[in-house]
Amino acid sequence: MATSSNAQLISTIQQVEITSQVIMKITRHCHHELEKQLDPHVNGVLLGLINENKHVLEVTHCFPLMNSDTDEGMEINREYMLEMERSLRQVNIDYQQVGFYQSTYLNTHCDRNFLDSVFDYLEEMNEAIALIYDPLKTKLGNLSIRAFKLSAPAFKLYKEDKEFTAEMLRENSLTYENLFVEIPVVIKNSSLTNVLLCELDSVQDNTSFFTLPTSSYLEKSMQLLLGGLDEINQDLQKINNHQRNVYKQQTAIMKYIQDQKEKNDARVKDGLKPLPEEDVSKIFKDFAPVGRLESLLSSNRIASHCDMIEDHVRSGIGKLYLADSFMS
Protein backbone atom coordinates (compact mmCIF):
# COMPACT_ATOMS: atom_id res chain seq x y z
CA MET A 1 0.00 0.00 0.00
CA ALA A 2 1.27 3.40 -0.89
CA THR A 3 0.31 5.03 2.38
CA SER A 4 2.02 2.54 4.57
CA SER A 5 5.24 2.71 2.59
CA ASN A 6 5.04 6.47 2.82
CA ALA A 7 4.52 6.29 6.51
CA GLN A 8 7.58 4.15 6.82
CA LEU A 9 9.69 6.42 4.74
CA ILE A 10 8.71 9.46 6.75
CA SER A 11 10.33 8.20 9.87
CA THR A 12 13.74 7.46 8.43
CA ILE A 13 15.26 10.88 8.94
CA GLN A 14 16.78 11.17 12.36
CA GLN A 15 18.88 14.26 12.06
CA VAL A 16 19.06 17.42 10.06
CA GLU A 17 22.43 18.83 9.17
CA ILE A 18 22.48 22.42 8.16
CA THR A 19 25.30 24.64 6.98
CA SER A 20 25.89 27.99 8.59
CA GLN A 21 25.46 29.57 5.18
CA VAL A 22 21.83 28.51 5.12
CA ILE A 23 21.19 29.81 8.61
CA MET A 24 22.78 33.12 7.72
CA LYS A 25 20.59 33.34 4.66
CA ILE A 26 17.46 32.65 6.66
CA THR A 27 18.27 35.12 9.42
CA ARG A 28 19.23 37.77 6.88
CA HIS A 29 16.02 37.30 4.91
CA CYS A 30 13.88 37.39 8.02
CA HIS A 31 15.44 40.43 9.60
CA HIS A 32 15.45 42.27 6.34
CA GLU A 33 11.70 41.84 6.15
CA LEU A 34 11.32 42.82 9.78
CA GLU A 35 12.94 46.14 9.04
CA LYS A 36 10.54 46.89 6.25
CA GLN A 37 7.29 45.76 7.78
CA LEU A 38 6.01 44.44 11.02
CA ASP A 39 4.55 41.30 9.56
CA PRO A 40 7.37 38.91 10.20
CA HIS A 41 5.99 36.11 8.12
CA VAL A 42 8.71 35.02 5.72
CA ASN A 43 9.25 31.73 4.03
CA GLY A 44 11.54 30.08 1.53
CA VAL A 45 12.65 26.86 0.00
CA LEU A 46 15.34 24.56 1.37
CA LEU A 47 17.59 22.66 -0.99
CA GLY A 48 19.86 19.82 -0.10
CA LEU A 49 20.24 16.10 -0.22
CA ILE A 50 19.25 13.05 1.74
CA ASN A 51 21.78 10.64 3.04
CA GLU A 52 19.66 7.54 3.35
CA ASN A 53 22.35 5.36 4.79
CA LYS A 54 22.97 7.62 7.71
CA HIS A 55 19.35 8.81 7.96
CA VAL A 56 20.52 12.37 7.72
CA LEU A 57 18.99 15.20 5.79
CA GLU A 58 21.54 17.77 4.69
CA VAL A 59 20.36 21.26 4.00
CA THR A 60 22.95 22.99 1.89
CA HIS A 61 21.17 25.86 0.23
CA CYS A 62 18.02 27.90 0.41
CA PHE A 63 16.33 30.78 -1.30
CA PRO A 64 13.56 33.10 -0.22
CA LEU A 65 10.06 33.16 -1.60
CA MET A 66 7.82 36.14 -2.04
CA ASN A 67 4.96 36.70 0.34
CA SER A 68 1.80 35.93 -1.51
CA ASP A 69 -1.67 34.90 -0.54
CA THR A 70 -3.36 35.33 -3.89
CA ASP A 71 -3.49 32.62 -6.51
CA GLU A 72 -1.71 34.86 -8.96
CA GLY A 73 1.10 35.42 -6.52
CA MET A 74 1.38 31.68 -5.93
CA GLU A 75 1.69 31.12 -9.65
CA ILE A 76 4.46 33.69 -9.92
CA ASN A 77 6.15 32.10 -6.95
CA ARG A 78 5.97 28.68 -8.52
CA GLU A 79 7.52 29.89 -11.74
CA TYR A 80 10.17 31.75 -9.83
CA MET A 81 10.92 28.63 -7.82
CA LEU A 82 11.39 26.46 -10.89
CA GLU A 83 13.55 29.04 -12.60
CA MET A 84 15.65 29.47 -9.49
CA GLU A 85 16.19 25.75 -9.07
CA ARG A 86 17.15 25.35 -12.70
CA SER A 87 19.63 28.18 -12.44
CA LEU A 88 21.16 26.95 -9.21
CA ARG A 89 21.66 23.56 -10.78
CA GLN A 90 23.98 25.16 -13.31
CA VAL A 91 26.37 26.20 -10.59
CA ASN A 92 26.43 22.77 -8.97
CA ILE A 93 24.15 23.55 -6.07
CA ASP A 94 21.99 20.70 -4.78
CA TYR A 95 18.71 21.17 -6.52
CA GLN A 96 16.56 18.75 -4.59
CA GLN A 97 13.85 20.37 -2.55
CA VAL A 98 13.97 19.11 0.99
CA GLY A 99 11.41 21.31 2.63
CA PHE A 100 10.81 24.90 3.52
CA TYR A 101 11.67 27.43 6.17
CA GLN A 102 9.39 29.81 7.93
CA SER A 103 9.69 32.43 10.58
CA THR A 104 7.57 32.36 13.68
CA TYR A 105 6.34 34.91 16.15
CA LEU A 106 6.26 33.47 19.65
CA ASN A 107 5.55 29.99 18.30
CA THR A 108 2.27 30.92 16.67
CA HIS A 109 3.19 29.26 13.40
CA CYS A 110 1.39 26.04 14.14
CA ASP A 111 -1.94 26.53 12.39
CA ARG A 112 -3.96 25.08 9.57
CA ASN A 113 -1.89 26.77 6.86
CA PHE A 114 1.30 25.41 8.30
CA LEU A 115 -0.12 21.91 8.42
CA ASP A 116 -1.29 22.23 4.85
CA SER A 117 2.07 23.33 3.54
CA VAL A 118 3.94 20.68 5.52
CA PHE A 119 1.65 18.12 4.00
CA ASP A 120 2.04 19.52 0.49
CA TYR A 121 5.79 19.29 0.72
CA LEU A 122 5.58 15.81 2.18
CA GLU A 123 3.45 14.60 -0.66
CA GLU A 124 5.98 15.83 -3.16
CA MET A 125 8.86 14.44 -1.23
CA ASN A 126 8.85 11.83 1.49
CA GLU A 127 11.45 13.39 3.69
CA ALA A 128 10.47 17.04 3.53
CA ILE A 129 10.95 19.04 6.71
CA ALA A 130 9.88 22.43 7.96
CA LEU A 131 12.48 24.67 9.55
CA ILE A 132 11.15 27.16 12.05
CA TYR A 133 13.21 30.19 12.83
CA ASP A 134 12.39 32.46 15.75
CA PRO A 135 13.63 36.01 15.15
CA LEU A 136 12.51 37.24 18.54
CA LYS A 137 14.66 34.72 20.29
CA THR A 138 17.59 35.86 18.21
CA LYS A 139 16.90 39.40 19.31
CA LEU A 140 17.31 38.14 22.85
CA GLY A 141 20.64 36.66 21.91
CA ASN A 142 19.97 33.01 21.30
CA LEU A 143 19.76 31.37 17.93
CA SER A 144 16.67 29.24 17.53
CA ILE A 145 16.19 26.93 14.58
CA ARG A 146 14.00 23.89 14.86
CA ALA A 147 13.08 21.25 12.34
CA PHE A 148 9.69 19.58 12.23
CA LYS A 149 7.97 16.98 10.19
CA LEU A 150 4.48 15.59 10.24
CA SER A 151 4.26 12.40 12.27
CA ALA A 152 3.38 9.21 10.43
CA PRO A 153 -0.12 8.79 11.91
CA ALA A 154 -0.94 12.43 11.24
CA PHE A 155 0.22 12.09 7.66
CA LYS A 156 -1.86 8.98 7.20
CA LEU A 157 -4.98 10.59 8.62
CA TYR A 158 -4.49 13.73 6.62
CA LYS A 159 -4.04 11.77 3.46
CA GLU A 160 -7.05 9.53 3.89
CA ASP A 161 -9.59 12.13 4.82
CA LYS A 162 -9.32 15.59 6.08
CA GLU A 163 -11.69 15.07 9.00
CA PHE A 164 -9.92 14.36 12.21
CA THR A 165 -12.65 12.76 14.29
CA ALA A 166 -12.20 11.60 17.83
CA GLU A 167 -12.41 7.94 16.78
CA MET A 168 -9.76 8.36 14.14
CA LEU A 169 -7.46 10.07 16.58
CA ARG A 170 -7.92 7.24 19.03
CA GLU A 171 -7.36 4.56 16.45
CA ASN A 172 -4.12 6.10 15.34
CA SER A 173 -3.21 7.17 18.86
CA LEU A 174 -2.64 10.70 17.71
CA THR A 175 -2.48 13.42 20.34
CA TYR A 176 -1.34 17.00 20.24
CA GLU A 177 2.06 15.78 21.34
CA ASN A 178 2.78 13.62 18.35
CA LEU A 179 1.14 15.70 15.66
CA PHE A 180 4.53 17.02 14.64
CA VAL A 181 7.83 15.36 15.31
CA GLU A 182 10.82 17.48 16.05
CA ILE A 183 14.06 16.36 14.48
CA PRO A 184 17.36 17.39 16.05
CA VAL A 185 19.28 19.97 14.06
CA VAL A 186 23.04 20.19 13.98
CA ILE A 187 25.23 22.70 12.24
CA LYS A 188 27.87 21.28 9.99
CA ASN A 189 30.42 23.46 8.35
CA SER A 190 33.05 22.64 5.77
CA SER A 191 36.66 23.18 6.78
CA LEU A 192 36.93 26.19 4.52
CA THR A 193 33.89 27.75 6.16
CA ASN A 194 35.54 27.19 9.52
CA VAL A 195 38.56 29.06 8.25
CA LEU A 196 36.28 31.88 7.22
CA LEU A 197 34.71 31.89 10.67
CA CYS A 198 38.12 32.23 12.25
CA GLU A 199 38.82 35.09 9.91
CA LEU A 200 35.64 36.82 11.03
CA ASP A 201 36.63 36.55 14.65
CA SER A 202 36.53 40.26 15.26
CA VAL A 203 32.78 40.45 15.76
CA GLN A 204 31.77 42.33 18.84
CA ASP A 205 30.41 40.58 21.87
CA ASN A 206 26.74 40.58 22.24
CA THR A 207 25.28 41.01 25.65
CA SER A 208 21.65 41.06 24.68
CA PHE A 209 20.87 37.82 26.45
CA PHE A 210 21.69 39.46 29.73
CA THR A 211 18.53 41.45 29.23
CA LEU A 212 16.41 40.92 32.27
CA PRO A 213 13.15 39.12 31.64
CA THR A 214 10.71 41.79 30.67
CA SER A 215 7.10 41.65 31.61
CA SER A 216 6.05 42.60 28.08
CA TYR A 217 7.42 39.38 26.66
CA LEU A 218 5.72 37.43 29.38
CA GLU A 219 2.52 39.34 28.88
CA LYS A 220 2.50 38.64 25.16
CA SER A 221 3.07 34.95 25.68
CA MET A 222 0.39 34.80 28.32
CA GLN A 223 -2.02 36.54 25.99
CA LEU A 224 -1.33 34.01 23.29
CA LEU A 225 -1.75 31.22 25.81
CA LEU A 226 -5.09 32.60 26.87
CA GLY A 227 -6.10 32.92 23.23
CA GLY A 228 -5.27 29.28 22.70
CA LEU A 229 -7.27 28.29 25.74
CA ASP A 230 -10.23 30.29 24.47
CA GLU A 231 -10.05 28.44 21.20
CA ILE A 232 -10.03 25.13 22.99
CA ASN A 233 -12.98 26.23 25.08
CA GLN A 234 -14.91 27.10 21.97
CA ASP A 235 -14.10 23.73 20.52
CA LEU A 236 -15.21 22.09 23.71
CA GLN A 237 -18.46 23.93 23.52
CA LYS A 238 -18.94 22.68 19.99
CA ILE A 239 -18.27 19.16 21.08
CA ASN A 240 -20.66 19.53 24.00
CA ASN A 241 -23.36 20.86 21.71
CA HIS A 242 -22.75 18.02 19.36
CA GLN A 243 -23.01 15.52 22.17
CA ARG A 244 -26.22 17.05 23.43
CA ASN A 245 -27.70 16.93 19.96
CA VAL A 246 -26.70 13.32 19.51
CA TYR A 247 -28.18 12.48 22.88
CA LYS A 248 -31.45 14.24 22.02
CA GLN A 249 -31.61 12.41 18.75
CA GLN A 250 -31.03 9.11 20.41
CA THR A 251 -33.88 9.63 22.83
CA ALA A 252 -36.04 10.66 19.90
CA ILE A 253 -35.11 7.48 18.07
CA MET A 254 -35.87 5.38 21.11
CA LYS A 255 -39.21 7.05 21.46
CA TYR A 256 -39.98 6.49 17.80
CA ILE A 257 -39.10 2.82 18.02
CA GLN A 258 -41.20 2.47 21.14
CA ASP A 259 -44.16 4.15 19.45
CA GLN A 260 -43.77 1.97 16.43
CA LYS A 261 -43.69 -1.11 18.58
CA GLU A 262 -46.80 -0.11 20.48
CA LYS A 263 -48.62 0.60 17.22
CA ASN A 264 -47.62 -2.80 15.87
CA ASP A 265 -48.67 -4.53 19.04
CA ALA A 266 -52.04 -2.82 18.77
CA ARG A 267 -52.31 -3.90 15.14
CA VAL A 268 -51.44 -7.49 15.99
CA LYS A 269 -54.07 -7.45 18.70
CA ASP A 270 -56.60 -6.20 16.18
CA GLY A 271 -55.60 -9.02 13.87
CA LEU A 272 -53.86 -6.80 11.36
CA LYS A 273 -50.46 -7.37 9.83
CA PRO A 274 -47.68 -5.50 11.60
CA LEU A 275 -46.22 -2.53 9.75
CA PRO A 276 -42.90 -3.19 8.15
CA GLU A 277 -40.00 -1.89 10.20
CA GLU A 278 -38.64 1.26 8.69
CA ASP A 279 -35.04 2.12 8.58
CA VAL A 280 -34.49 4.58 11.40
CA SER A 281 -31.46 6.09 9.78
CA LYS A 282 -33.63 7.36 6.94
CA ILE A 283 -35.81 9.39 9.25
CA PHE A 284 -33.11 10.63 11.55
CA LYS A 285 -30.02 11.98 9.89
CA ASP A 286 -26.69 11.51 11.62
CA PHE A 287 -24.95 14.63 12.75
CA ALA A 288 -21.59 15.23 11.16
CA PRO A 289 -18.94 14.44 13.75
CA VAL A 290 -16.97 17.39 15.05
CA GLY A 291 -13.49 17.67 13.57
CA ARG A 292 -10.83 17.64 16.21
CA LEU A 293 -8.08 19.07 14.07
CA GLU A 294 -8.47 22.63 15.28
CA SER A 295 -8.39 21.65 18.92
CA LEU A 296 -5.42 19.44 18.18
CA LEU A 297 -3.60 22.36 16.65
CA SER A 298 -4.54 24.71 19.47
CA SER A 299 -3.35 22.18 22.02
CA ASN A 300 -0.11 21.88 20.15
CA ARG A 301 0.23 25.64 20.14
CA ILE A 302 -0.55 25.89 23.83
CA ALA A 303 2.03 23.25 24.60
CA SER A 304 4.67 25.15 22.67
CA HIS A 305 3.69 28.37 24.43
CA CYS A 306 4.10 26.55 27.72
CA ASP A 307 7.53 25.38 26.66
CA MET A 308 8.46 28.87 25.69
CA ILE A 309 7.25 30.45 28.89
CA GLU A 310 8.97 27.85 31.00
CA ASP A 311 12.20 28.41 29.15
CA HIS A 312 11.84 32.12 29.58
CA VAL A 313 11.03 31.85 33.26
CA ARG A 314 13.92 29.54 33.97
CA SER A 315 16.50 31.71 32.33
CA GLY A 316 14.76 34.74 33.82
CA ILE A 317 15.17 33.46 37.35
CA GLY A 318 18.82 32.81 36.68
CA LYS A 319 19.28 36.29 35.35
CA LEU A 320 17.49 37.81 38.33
CA TYR A 321 19.77 36.03 40.76
CA LEU A 322 22.69 37.20 38.70
CA ALA A 323 21.48 40.78 38.81
CA ASP A 324 20.90 40.48 42.54
CA SER A 325 24.41 39.33 43.28
CA PHE A 326 25.79 41.87 40.82
CA MET A 327 24.02 44.73 42.53
CA SER A 328 25.05 43.69 45.99
Added chain:
Amino acid sequence: MAVEGRSVALPVRKVIIHPVVLFNIVDNYERRNDNNKRVIGTLMGRYDKGTVYVTESFAVPHQETEEEVSMDMEYAMRIGELQKKVNTSMYTVGWYSSGIIINEYSSLIHAFYKCQCPTPVHLTVDTQLKEQKMKINTHISSQIGVKNGTEGCIFTPVSHTITGAEADQVSLKFFQGLRGNKKTPNFNDQEQIITSCSEMIAQINIVMGHVKKVLSGEAPSDKELGRQLMEVVQSIPNLDGDTITNMLNSHMQDLLAVEYLTYLTRQQLAISARINQIL
Protein backbone atom coordinates in the same frame (compact mmCIF):
# COMPACT_ATOMS: atom_id res chain seq x y z
CA MET B 1 16.73 54.69 -7.81
CA ALA B 2 18.04 57.13 -10.32
CA VAL B 3 21.56 55.89 -9.89
CA GLU B 4 20.87 52.51 -11.34
CA GLY B 5 21.92 52.00 -14.90
CA ARG B 6 23.68 55.33 -15.23
CA SER B 7 27.26 55.40 -16.28
CA VAL B 8 28.12 58.24 -13.95
CA ALA B 9 30.95 57.06 -11.79
CA LEU B 10 30.13 57.42 -8.14
CA PRO B 11 32.84 57.80 -5.58
CA VAL B 12 33.18 54.66 -3.51
CA ARG B 13 34.95 55.21 -0.23
CA LYS B 14 33.89 52.26 1.78
CA VAL B 15 32.48 48.82 1.20
CA ILE B 16 30.37 47.10 3.82
CA ILE B 17 30.11 43.38 3.30
CA HIS B 18 27.45 41.22 4.83
CA PRO B 19 28.98 37.98 6.15
CA VAL B 20 26.52 35.86 4.20
CA VAL B 21 28.22 36.97 0.99
CA LEU B 22 31.49 35.43 2.15
CA PHE B 23 29.73 32.21 3.10
CA ASN B 24 28.22 32.11 -0.36
CA ILE B 25 31.58 32.59 -2.01
CA VAL B 26 33.20 29.83 0.00
CA ASP B 27 30.33 27.51 -0.81
CA ASN B 28 30.56 28.45 -4.45
CA TYR B 29 34.27 27.71 -4.46
CA GLU B 30 33.73 24.31 -2.89
CA ARG B 31 31.20 23.45 -5.55
CA ARG B 32 33.24 24.63 -8.52
CA ASN B 33 33.75 22.50 -11.60
CA ASP B 34 36.85 20.35 -11.66
CA ASN B 35 38.61 22.27 -14.37
CA ASN B 36 37.90 25.70 -12.95
CA LYS B 37 40.65 27.28 -10.93
CA ARG B 38 38.51 30.06 -9.59
CA VAL B 39 34.90 31.03 -9.33
CA ILE B 40 33.26 34.33 -10.06
CA GLY B 41 29.88 35.77 -9.35
CA THR B 42 27.78 38.87 -8.99
CA LEU B 43 27.53 40.99 -5.87
CA MET B 44 24.24 42.66 -5.10
CA GLY B 45 23.37 45.37 -2.66
CA ARG B 46 22.93 49.12 -2.65
CA TYR B 47 24.77 52.42 -2.76
CA ASP B 48 24.47 55.01 -0.10
CA LYS B 49 26.55 58.19 -0.13
CA GLY B 50 29.85 56.75 -1.14
CA THR B 51 29.33 53.51 0.73
CA VAL B 52 28.51 50.26 -0.98
CA TYR B 53 26.50 47.74 0.99
CA VAL B 54 27.01 44.25 -0.35
CA THR B 55 24.22 42.09 0.95
CA GLU B 56 23.82 39.24 -1.50
CA SER B 57 25.80 37.32 -4.05
CA PHE B 58 25.31 34.52 -6.53
CA ALA B 59 27.63 32.41 -8.62
CA VAL B 60 27.92 32.83 -12.37
CA PRO B 61 29.20 29.93 -14.47
CA HIS B 62 32.32 30.76 -16.40
CA GLN B 63 35.19 29.14 -18.18
CA GLU B 64 38.74 30.28 -18.18
CA THR B 65 41.58 28.92 -20.29
CA GLU B 66 45.03 30.20 -21.15
CA GLU B 67 43.67 32.02 -24.15
CA GLU B 68 40.22 33.21 -23.30
CA VAL B 69 37.60 33.77 -20.67
CA SER B 70 33.91 33.31 -21.16
CA MET B 71 31.11 33.77 -18.75
CA ASP B 72 27.41 33.26 -18.95
CA MET B 73 26.27 36.86 -18.87
CA GLU B 74 22.73 35.98 -19.70
CA TYR B 75 22.68 33.80 -16.62
CA ALA B 76 23.98 36.65 -14.49
CA MET B 77 21.29 38.98 -15.76
CA ARG B 78 18.56 36.41 -15.26
CA ILE B 79 19.45 35.56 -11.67
CA GLY B 80 19.85 39.24 -10.93
CA GLU B 81 16.28 39.79 -12.06
CA LEU B 82 15.08 36.84 -9.98
CA GLN B 83 16.79 38.18 -6.88
CA LYS B 84 15.21 41.56 -7.41
CA LYS B 85 11.79 39.98 -7.44
CA VAL B 86 12.16 38.97 -3.81
CA ASN B 87 14.06 41.99 -2.68
CA THR B 88 13.19 45.03 -4.71
CA SER B 89 15.75 47.33 -3.14
CA MET B 90 18.74 45.39 -4.40
CA TYR B 91 20.96 46.23 -7.35
CA THR B 92 24.03 44.81 -8.93
CA VAL B 93 26.98 46.50 -7.27
CA GLY B 94 29.94 44.50 -8.46
CA TRP B 95 31.46 41.07 -8.71
CA TYR B 96 33.61 38.68 -6.77
CA SER B 97 36.22 36.12 -7.61
CA SER B 98 38.09 33.61 -5.54
CA GLY B 99 41.87 33.89 -5.35
CA ILE B 100 43.92 37.02 -5.05
CA ILE B 101 45.10 37.24 -8.63
CA ILE B 102 43.89 40.13 -10.71
CA ASN B 103 44.76 39.65 -14.37
CA GLU B 104 43.71 40.91 -17.79
CA TYR B 105 40.59 38.78 -17.63
CA SER B 106 39.58 40.59 -14.49
CA SER B 107 39.43 43.86 -16.36
CA LEU B 108 37.36 42.23 -19.09
CA ILE B 109 34.84 40.94 -16.58
CA HIS B 110 34.96 44.27 -14.83
CA ALA B 111 34.06 46.01 -18.05
CA PHE B 112 30.99 43.84 -18.32
CA TYR B 113 29.83 44.76 -14.85
CA LYS B 114 30.46 48.38 -15.63
CA CYS B 115 27.58 48.19 -18.07
CA GLN B 116 25.28 47.22 -15.22
CA CYS B 117 26.36 49.56 -12.49
CA PRO B 118 28.43 52.76 -12.51
CA THR B 119 31.22 51.77 -10.14
CA PRO B 120 31.43 48.05 -9.76
CA VAL B 121 33.24 46.76 -6.71
CA HIS B 122 35.57 43.84 -7.12
CA LEU B 123 35.83 41.54 -4.13
CA THR B 124 38.52 38.91 -3.93
CA VAL B 125 38.54 36.15 -1.37
CA ASP B 126 41.62 33.99 -1.11
CA THR B 127 39.99 30.61 -0.80
CA GLN B 128 43.26 28.85 -1.53
CA LEU B 129 44.72 30.29 1.65
CA LYS B 130 47.97 31.32 -0.05
CA GLU B 131 49.05 33.37 2.93
CA GLN B 132 47.84 30.89 5.52
CA LYS B 133 44.70 32.89 5.94
CA MET B 134 41.64 33.85 4.03
CA LYS B 135 42.48 37.24 2.72
CA ILE B 136 39.54 39.42 1.75
CA ASN B 137 40.13 42.45 -0.46
CA THR B 138 37.91 44.95 -2.18
CA HIS B 139 38.86 47.01 -5.19
CA ILE B 140 37.43 49.61 -7.49
CA SER B 141 38.85 50.38 -10.88
CA SER B 142 39.90 53.65 -12.36
CA GLN B 143 40.58 54.43 -15.98
CA ILE B 144 44.11 55.10 -17.08
CA GLY B 145 45.71 55.76 -20.41
CA VAL B 146 45.15 58.21 -23.23
CA LYS B 147 41.69 58.96 -24.43
CA ASN B 148 41.00 57.31 -27.78
CA GLY B 149 44.37 55.65 -27.43
CA THR B 150 45.42 52.74 -25.36
CA GLU B 151 43.09 52.57 -22.45
CA GLY B 152 43.22 50.40 -19.42
CA CYS B 153 42.23 50.37 -15.85
CA ILE B 154 43.88 49.82 -12.55
CA PHE B 155 42.33 48.22 -9.56
CA THR B 156 42.75 50.27 -6.45
CA PRO B 157 41.98 48.83 -3.07
CA VAL B 158 39.15 50.29 -0.97
CA SER B 159 38.65 49.79 2.70
CA HIS B 160 35.96 47.37 3.73
CA THR B 161 34.24 46.14 6.86
CA ILE B 162 32.39 42.94 7.37
CA THR B 163 29.30 43.44 9.43
CA GLY B 164 25.69 42.44 9.56
CA ALA B 165 22.67 43.27 11.60
CA GLU B 166 22.45 42.31 15.24
CA ALA B 167 20.78 39.03 14.43
CA ASP B 168 23.60 38.09 12.07
CA GLN B 169 26.11 38.82 14.79
CA VAL B 170 24.25 36.48 17.09
CA SER B 171 24.38 33.67 14.57
CA LEU B 172 28.01 34.37 13.72
CA LYS B 173 28.91 34.26 17.35
CA PHE B 174 27.10 31.00 17.66
CA PHE B 175 28.94 29.48 14.71
CA GLN B 176 32.24 30.62 16.09
CA GLY B 177 31.39 28.92 19.33
CA LEU B 178 31.22 25.66 17.39
CA ARG B 179 34.81 25.61 16.16
CA GLY B 180 34.36 22.55 14.04
CA ASN B 181 32.31 20.43 16.37
CA LYS B 182 28.64 20.01 15.75
CA LYS B 183 26.02 21.42 17.99
CA THR B 184 22.33 22.05 17.95
CA PRO B 185 21.31 25.67 17.68
CA ASN B 186 18.78 25.47 20.51
CA PHE B 187 20.99 24.88 23.45
CA ASN B 188 19.37 26.36 26.43
CA ASP B 189 19.62 29.87 27.74
CA GLN B 190 21.25 28.93 31.00
CA GLU B 191 24.28 27.50 29.26
CA GLN B 192 24.62 30.64 27.27
CA ILE B 193 24.34 32.81 30.34
CA ILE B 194 27.06 30.80 32.01
CA THR B 195 29.43 31.13 29.06
CA SER B 196 28.85 34.84 28.71
CA CYS B 197 29.24 35.30 32.44
CA SER B 198 32.62 33.67 32.38
CA GLU B 199 33.53 35.75 29.34
CA MET B 200 32.49 38.89 31.16
CA ILE B 201 34.45 37.95 34.25
CA ALA B 202 37.51 37.41 32.09
CA GLN B 203 37.05 40.82 30.52
CA ILE B 204 36.61 42.50 33.89
CA ASN B 205 39.79 40.81 35.05
CA ILE B 206 41.67 42.20 32.08
CA VAL B 207 40.39 45.70 32.84
CA MET B 208 41.19 45.32 36.53
CA GLY B 209 44.66 44.13 35.72
CA HIS B 210 45.23 47.15 33.53
CA VAL B 211 43.87 49.55 36.13
CA LYS B 212 46.15 48.06 38.77
CA LYS B 213 49.11 48.40 36.49
CA VAL B 214 48.31 52.04 35.81
CA LEU B 215 47.88 52.71 39.51
CA SER B 216 51.20 51.14 40.34
CA GLY B 217 52.81 53.05 37.52
CA GLU B 218 53.74 50.07 35.42
CA ALA B 219 51.63 51.09 32.46
CA PRO B 220 51.10 54.57 31.04
CA SER B 221 47.76 56.18 31.83
CA ASP B 222 45.39 57.06 29.04
CA LYS B 223 42.90 59.90 29.46
CA GLU B 224 40.50 58.57 26.87
CA LEU B 225 40.48 55.13 28.42
CA GLY B 226 39.97 56.61 31.86
CA ARG B 227 36.96 58.55 30.66
CA GLN B 228 35.45 55.49 29.12
CA LEU B 229 35.97 53.50 32.28
CA MET B 230 34.34 56.30 34.23
CA GLU B 231 31.34 56.14 31.95
CA VAL B 232 31.05 52.42 32.50
CA VAL B 233 31.13 52.85 36.25
CA GLN B 234 28.57 55.63 36.10
CA SER B 235 26.22 53.60 33.95
CA ILE B 236 25.44 51.39 36.93
CA PRO B 237 22.19 52.75 38.37
CA ASN B 238 22.60 54.04 41.86
CA LEU B 239 19.89 52.30 43.81
CA ASP B 240 19.94 51.24 47.40
CA GLY B 241 19.96 47.59 48.25
CA ASP B 242 16.43 47.30 49.60
CA THR B 243 14.73 48.75 46.54
CA ILE B 244 16.61 46.40 44.29
CA THR B 245 15.85 43.40 46.42
CA ASN B 246 12.19 44.37 46.48
CA MET B 247 12.09 44.84 42.73
CA LEU B 248 13.82 41.60 42.06
CA ASN B 249 11.67 39.71 44.50
CA SER B 250 8.40 40.95 43.06
CA HIS B 251 9.62 40.09 39.60
CA MET B 252 10.68 36.68 40.76
CA GLN B 253 7.26 36.08 42.26
CA ASP B 254 5.62 37.07 38.99
CA LEU B 255 7.78 34.63 37.14
CA LEU B 256 7.11 31.83 39.57
CA ALA B 257 3.37 32.43 39.42
CA VAL B 258 3.44 32.30 35.66
CA GLU B 259 5.55 29.19 35.70
CA TYR B 260 3.09 27.54 38.03
CA LEU B 261 0.15 28.46 35.84
CA THR B 262 1.79 27.20 32.68
CA TYR B 263 2.66 24.00 34.45
CA LEU B 264 -0.96 23.61 35.42
CA THR B 265 -2.09 24.26 31.85
CA ARG B 266 0.28 21.69 30.54
CA GLN B 267 -0.96 19.08 32.98
CA GLN B 268 -4.53 19.80 31.96
CA LEU B 269 -3.60 19.33 28.33
CA ALA B 270 -1.90 16.05 29.06
CA ILE B 271 -4.89 14.83 31.05
CA SER B 272 -7.33 15.74 28.30
CA ALA B 273 -5.20 13.95 25.72
CA ARG B 274 -5.09 10.84 27.90
CA ILE B 275 -8.83 10.92 28.47
CA ASN B 276 -9.37 11.18 24.74
CA GLN B 277 -7.26 8.10 24.26
CA ILE B 278 -9.04 6.05 26.89
CA LEU B 279 -12.65 6.95 26.15
